[in-house]
Amino acid sequence: MSGPSDFQPTNPALKWIERRLPILGLMHSSFVAYPTPRNLNYWWTFGAILSMMLGVQILTGVILAMHYTPHADLAFKSVELLVRDVNYGWLLRNIHASGASMFFLAVYIHMFRGLYYGSYKEPREVLWILGVIIYLLMMATGFMGYVLPWGQMSFWGATVITNLFSAVPYFGESIVTLLWGGYSVGNPTLNRFFSLHYLLPFVIAGVVVLHIWALHVAGQNNPAGVEAKTEKDTVPFTPYATIKDAFGVSCFMLFFAWFIFYMPNYLGDADNYIPANPGVTPAHIVPEWYYLPFYAILRSIPNKLAGVVGMFGAIVVLAFLPWLDNAKTRSSKYRPLAKQFFWIFVVVCVLLGYLGAQPPEGIYVIAGRILTFCYFAYFLILLPLLSRIEKPRPVPNSIAEDVLAKSGGKVVASIAIALVVAGSVFAGSVQNARAEEHSDSPPAQKWSFAGPMGKFDRGSLQRGLKVYKEVCSACHGLSYIAFRNLAEAGGPGYSVAQAAAFAADYKVKDGPNDAGDMFERPGRPADYFPSPFPNEQAGRAANGGAYPPDLSLITKARSYKRGFPMFIIDFFTQYQEQGPDYVAAVLNGFEDKPPAGFTLPEGAYYNKYFPGHAIKMPKPLSDGQVTYDDGSPATVAQYAKDVTTFLMWAAEPHMEARKRLGLQVFVFLILLSGLLYFTKKKVWANAH
Amino acid sequence: MHRCQPIAGLRSSGKGANRTILDCMFPLFGGDKAVVLPPRGPRAPAASSGCAFGVSGAVPLAADEKGLGIVTTASSADHPTRRDFLFVATGAVAAVGAAATVWPLVSQMNPDASTIAAGAPIEVDLAPIAEGQDIKVFWRGKPIYISHRTKKQIDEARSVPVASLPDPATDQSRVKEGHDQWLVVIGICTHLGCIPIAHEGNYDGFFCPCHGSQYDSSGRIRQGPAPANLPVPPYTFVSDSKIQIG
Numbered sequence: 001m002s003g004p005s006d007f008q009p010t011n012p013a014l015k016w017i018e019r020r021l022p023i024l025g026l027m028h029s030s031f032v033a034y035p036t037p038r039n040l041n042y043w044w045t046f047g048a049i050l051s052m053m054l055g056v057q058i059l060t061g062v063i064l065a066m067h068y069t070p071h072a073d074l075a076f077k078s079v080e081l082l083v084r085d086v087n088y089g090w091l092l093r094n095i096h097a098s099g100a101s102m103f104f105l106a107v108y109i110h111m112f113r114g115l116y117y118g119s120y121k122e123p124r125e126v127l128w129i130l131g132v133i134i135y136l137l138m139m140a141t142g143f144m145g146y147v148l149p150w151g152q153m154s155f156w157g158a159t160v161i162t163n164l165f166s167a168v169p170y171f172g173e174s175i176v177t178l179l180w181g182g183y184s185v186g187n188p189t190l191n192r193f194f195s196l197h198y199l200l201p202f203v204i205a206g207v208v209v210l211h212i213w214a215l216h217v218a219g220q221n222n223p224a225g226v227e228a229k230t231e232k233d234t235v236p237f238t239p240y241a242t243i244k245d246a247f248g249v250s251c252f253m254l255f256f257a258w259f260i261f262y263m264p265n266y267l268g269d270a271d272n273y274i275p276a277n278p279g280v281t282p283a284h285i286v287p288e289w290y291y292l293p294f295y296a297i298l299r300s301i302p303n304k305l306a307g308v309v310g311m312f313g314a315i316v317v318l319a320f321l322p323w324l325d326n327a328k329t330r331s332s333k334y335r336p337l338a339k340q341f342f343w344i345f346v347v348v349c350v351l352l353g354y355l356g357a358q359p360p361e362g363i364y365v366i367a368g369r370i371l372t373f374c375y376f377a378y379f380l381i382l383l384p385l386l387s388r389i390e391k392p393r394p395v396p397n398s399i400a401e402d403v404l405a406k407s408g409g410k411v412v413a414s415i416a417i418a419l420v421v422a423g424s425v426f427a428g429s430v431q432n433a434r435a436e437e438h439s440d441s442p443p444a445q446k447w448s449f450a451g452p453m454g455k456f457d458r459g460s461l462q463r464g465l466k467v468y469k470e471v472c473s474a475c476h477g478l479s480y481i482a483f484r485n486l487a488e489a490g491g492p493g494y495s496v497a498q499a500a501a502f503a504a505d506y507k508v509k510d511g512p513n514d515a516g517d518m519f520e521r522p523g524r525p526a527d528y529f530p531s532p533f534p535n536e537q538a539g540r541a542a543n544g545g546a547y548p549p550d551l552s553l554i555t556k557a558r559s560y561k562r563g564f565p566m567f568i569i570d571f572f573t574q575y576q577e578q579g580p581d582y583v584a585a586v587l588n589g590f591e592d593k594p595p596a597g598f599t600l601p602e603g604a605y606y607n608k609y610f611p612g613h614a615i616k617m618p619k620p621l622s623d624g625q626v627t628y629d630d631g632s633p634a635t636v637a638q639y640a641k642d643v644t645t646f647l648m649w650a651a652e653p654h655m656e657a658r659k660r661l662g663l664q665v666f667v668f669l670i671l672l673s674g675l676l677y678f679t680k681k682k683v684w685a686n687a688h
Numbered sequence: 689m690h691r692c693q694p695i696a697g698l699r700s701s702g703k704g705a706n707r708t709i710l711d712c713m714f715p716l717f718g719g720d721k722a723v724v725l726p727p728r729g730p731r732a733p734a735a736s737s738g739c740a741f742g743v744s745g746a747v748p749l750a751a752d753e754k755g756l757g758i759v760t761t762a763s764s765a766d767h768p769t770r771r772d773f774l775f776v777a778t779g780a781v782a783a784v785g786a787a788a789t790v791w792p793l794v795s796q797m798n799p800d801a802s803t804i805a806a807g808a809p810i811e812v813d814l815a816p817i818a819e820g821q822d823i824k825v826f827w828r829g830k831p832i833y834i835s836h837r838t839k840k841q842i843d844e845a846r847s848v849p850v851a852s853l854p855d856p857a858t859d860q861s862r863v864k865e866g867h868d869q870w871l872v873v874i875g876i877c878t879h880l881g882c883i884p885i886a887h888e889g890n891y892d893g894f895f896c897p898c899h900g901s902q903y904d905s906s907g908r909i910r911q912g913p914a915p916a917n918l919p920v921p922p923y924t925f926v927s928d929s930k931i932q933i934g
Contacts, residue, residue: 063796085800088792246782484805526805672785675778682771 007033030216035234036241037222038687039403042416043113044220045248046106048241052249053103054208058201060096061145068148070194072187075150076275080480080553083654090654091260091661098259100142101267104290106252107135109419115321116342118330119221125322127214130207132319137204139291139315144197146288150190151272156285158185158193164298167308184278224402225330226395233399235687243683247676254669261662262452262574265556270579273557273651274549283611284359292356293349297375299360300368310372317379324379327387334393338386341378348374421568441560442578442585442609445641449648450577452663455656456649459630461492464646467626467639472551475543475617477531480552481650484525490656491649500525544603546616555579555644556651579651580644585609587640590619809934811926814870822886824875827933831875831883832921833894833907834931841892841905842868848904855917859906862920872931873907874921879914894918 007028009015018024067086069078082089111131114120120128147158162179166172181188219228228234235241259266267289271282287295294311301307317324332339352371358364396402448457465486468478483503487496494502503523508530511518523530531550533539539547549557559578562570569575589608594600604614621636628634632642649655799807807828814834817823822835837845845859863871875894877884882898889895890911891904901912908917923933 059793063793066797067800081802082800085802087795087798087800089796089800091792092796482802482805484801488801524808526802526808668781668785668788672778672781675774675781679774679778682774 030212030237031242032236032238034216034237035219035228035231036237037220037228037233037399038235038240039222039224039399040220040241040244041223042244042248043109043117044222045245045252046110046113048245049106049249049252050103050110051208052252053099053106054201054205057096057099057103058205060092060099061198061201063092064096065194065198068194070148070191072150072190072276075148075190077480079149084480084485090652090658094260094264094658098256098264098267100145101259101288101290102252102256103138104142107138108290111135111318112346114221115345116332116339117221117223118225118325118327118332120322121325121327121330122322124214124218124221127211127218128322129319130211130214132315134204134207134211135318136315137200137207141197141200141204142288142290144193144200147190147193148197149272150276152274152276152280152282153269153272153285155185155276155278156281157287158189160285161287162189164308164311167305169305186278221330222399222402223331223333224396224399225334226397226399226402229398230400239683240687243676243680247673247680250669250673250676254666254673257662257665257669261658261665263571263576264658265576266571270557270559273553286357289353289357292354293352293375294356296352296356296368297372299356300365300372310376314375317376321379321383325383325387327383327390327392329392329395331395334395335386335390336393337390338383341382341386345375345378348378440608442581442589444577444581445584447577447580447645447648449645449655450575452574452659454659456490456492457645458493459632460642460645461649462494463626463628463630463632463638464642464644464649465492466628467621467643468551468646470626471620471639472643473529473532475532475539475548477533477548477550478529478552478650479531479550480528481653482526482528483523485653487525488653491653492646496525503527506530544616548617551647551650553651555583555648558582580648582609583647584640584644586615587621587643588637590615807934809932811930811932813930815929819869825933827921830921832933833871833873833875833886833918835871835873835886835905837869837871837905844892845904845906845908854909855915857906857908857917859908862906862908862917864923864925867925867928870931871905871907872920872923872933873918875918877901877914878909878916878918879912884918 007018007025009018009024014024064082067078067082067089069075079093083093084090086092114128114131143157143161147154162176162185165175165179168175177183179189180186181192222228269286271285274282286292294314297314298307298311301310327335327338329335332342348371352368352375355364355368355371360368396405448455448460468476483499483506484496485499486492486494486502487499503525506523506527506529507520508523508527509518510521513519532548533542536547556579560582562578586607586609589610591606591608594606594613598606598613600606601614604616605618606613607615621639623636624634626634626639628638632638652658810825810827812823812825812834814836817834817836819836820838822833824831824833826832835841842859850856850858860868862873875883875886877896877898879896879899879901882896884894884896884901884903886894889902891902893905893907893910894903896902896912896914899913901914902910903914903918904910906917907920909915921933923931926932
């Protein structure tokens with residue numbers, strides 16, 4: 001991509017090919033001999049990290065599509081079953097789901113790097129615009145991917161985002177109907193989103209090729225912002241950039257693995273473990289964290305069309321950046337004012353992200369408007385102005401000179417730390433809007449399965465199963481758990497024969513038989529726990545209008561507000577037990593008499609921890625209700641703990657495998673990163 | 689010189705590429721300007737086939753610049769093996785990681801747990817099957833023929849000289865002793881997977897309509913392109929009138 005190559009293979013077969021299709025020469029000139037500025041810092045490795053992430057997302061996505069069913073009635077279940085039944089399905093899904101977040105995190109760092117070092121300036125305008133196009137495509141792809149699991153957030157995200165187009169004057173409604181393929185978000189919408197979600201990553205890959213082509217024509221920018229002039233300024237891509245990128249990628253994978261193996265639901269939303277329900281909107285709907293700043297801009301403008309225009313404008317304005325910033329000096333390193341405003345802009349973006357996750361009321365709205373103004377002012381007022389009034393410091397004459405003058409990596413390290421903290425504030429802020437308002441937070445319990453080495457307490461799982469069977473199963477289904485699961489590793493620890501005997505106690509509907517009739521037979525290990533009601537209507541009719549939810553995912557589908565700064569601490573402590581804490585608290589939280597001043601609606605019961613406190617479920621557990629064979633106390637607190645442990649296992653049967661593999665991956669990646677670091681040092685020993 | 693010969697199989701980006709790049713790096717240091725390193729053991733061109741990007745002959749742009757080039761100087765001659773060890777170790781660890789990454793990506797294609805559970809043994813009641821009749825049941829998605837053979841069919845199957853068969857097997861070896869009238873075979877033609885039709889063909893057995901293979905009343909191949917007999921699935925007699933397949 002950087003002109004004709006002088007590459008000549010020696011192997012005759014390769015020579016033959018090379019004369020007809022000079023692909024080896026292309027690869028050689030692009031990725032081996034390609035001269036790369038010798039002063040690039042680690043922010044430049046995010047290009048390689050992004051390439052890796054695109055590869056990871058396409059690979060895991062293609063695999064997940066092998067097991068996914070794009071149908072409104074089956075999508076949610078197919079995702080759950082692929083996580084439970086497919087070999088390493090949980091791993092692939094975690095990689096793909098948190099991979100989307102990592103992809104966006106990396107692209108934001110990549111974009112901020114371009115912004116800071118002026119990588120959009122002449123002659124790299126087209127390169128930059130291609131990047132903006134990639135970013136837009138990523139947003140579309142990420143949004144449609146989030147719809148596919150067809151949970152509550154998927155459905156309502158799809159509804160809200162497609163409704164953005166209804167703001168278009170005259171044609172709005174028609175456009176939205178066209179997008180939906182119906183009168184509301186439904187199965188046709190899901191089908192086309194799946195199709196497009198499969199297509200767009202390959203479009204991204206195509207634009208990435210153009211992006212790299214443009215990069216290799218213009219040459220890479222560098223921290224000094226001066227063009228490479230002589231050979232002293234550059235080093236060949238391989239081995240210098242490749243080994244540095246490999247080290248960067250390896251470190252990034254460590255960060256990535258933290259989410260895959262230990263915090264798979266940290267960046268997700270508990271509501272998305274509730275199947276899509278077109279009749280109920282979740283109390284607080286928030287987009288994925290990477291859309292939050294734009295969501296905040298949308299909400300800050302009190303006019304539908306203007307809000308939508310503002311939101312898209314916030315992205316489109318990036319494409320005009322090369323002409324908004326006329327400063328001759330590229331790198332903000334030599335622009336004292338631009339440097340300060342850059343960091344202010346970063347903070348504005350992070351704060352907008354934080355606001356996007358807050359309820360749109362009170363101070364948040366005002367702050368959102370101020371920050372929205374700041375966001376646009378940076379591009380439309382500040383940058384054009386700065387180029388006129390700012391007096392830049394002198395830039396080095398050459399890259400080589402910059403390398404020799406280089407002082408320390410301490411600045412970079414402190415920036416890295418600042419960014420990590422800012423990023424976790426930003427990413428975690430989504431949790432703030434996630435749970436309903438509670439006057440009482442559920443007390444944090446001590447769970448044996450918490451933490452990086454957590455394991456289920458087998459006794460607790462077995463007792464919990466007993467509580468479920470004798471109490472909960474009267475009203476609540478457990479439809480994603482098969483009897484065979486009881487004998488699987490990491491579960492309650494029953495033998496295959498015990499699980500088969502357990503299954504045989506149940507009557508399972510089967511058929512039709514040869515006469516065309518349905519019949520009942522004893523359960524087999526392959527059968528799933530039968531649900532207590534044949535359909536939702538029957539469940540409602542039997543329970544005063546409230547449908548007892550299926551418990552398979554309840555510990556992942558419930559959460560509560562953690563608040564600032566707990567959600568940041570949670571990232572480091574790997575706290576993931578909001579759901580179990582909440583479920584146990586609700587089971588313990590029934591009170592006979594509501595506090596004075598609280599009017600309990602007809603047919604409801606007072607619960608201290610249930611949102612709104614009026615729960616339709618009567619107090620399910622009482623002391624001595626279930627007999628334990630192992631001498632554990634027959635108390636409500638113990639029942640609640642055991643059944644919650646059991647339900648946590650039901651929600652994630654492979655949790656132990658996840659944490660075990662996580663440890664192995666961490667040991668490996670630390671070793672690899674260490675080796676790559678020293679290899680990189682050796683390779684670069686003479687270049688610094 | 690340990691030159692890394694380029695091969696046609698270019699790797700795409702991703703984990704696999706790390707190893708390739710690392711492998712390719714080593715020869716750079718054995719390049720034209722470098723101090724010649726002691727051999728790192730036999731490293732024939734064939735052995736370095738993991739390299740995607742050859743670098744032979746191409747002098748890197750900055751290589752000529754003293755002090756700024758990529759070429760290592762005499763210092764490397766003092767500890768050549770240590771540096772080599774580092775590169776080889778890094779490459780090896782990366783290769784192990786790449787291989788370990790491939791495992792789940794391939795393993796996910798195997799039948800999942802629900803499919804395996806659904807493939808559990810099934811029981812079939814033989815009582816309703818009259819002599820001369822056969823039924824088709826499905827086990828693991830495969831059609832299983834259960835034939836209640838007539839005396840004539842059994843005699844035909846047992847009178848054929850075994851040695852003359854394309855896939856020699858006695859009829860006795862294909863049925864359960866004491867239950868000679870019951871033939872249980874997987875009804876999938878061993879040629880290319882079509883379902884043969886029962887009670888057709890010249891041998892009182894099965895005829896495959898796709899490519900004309902004919903099986904006898906013991907499910908053995910007699911004529912046509914199929915190479916082997918219809919396989920007998922694992923099964924046992926639970927009672928005289930009930931079998932368990934699987």
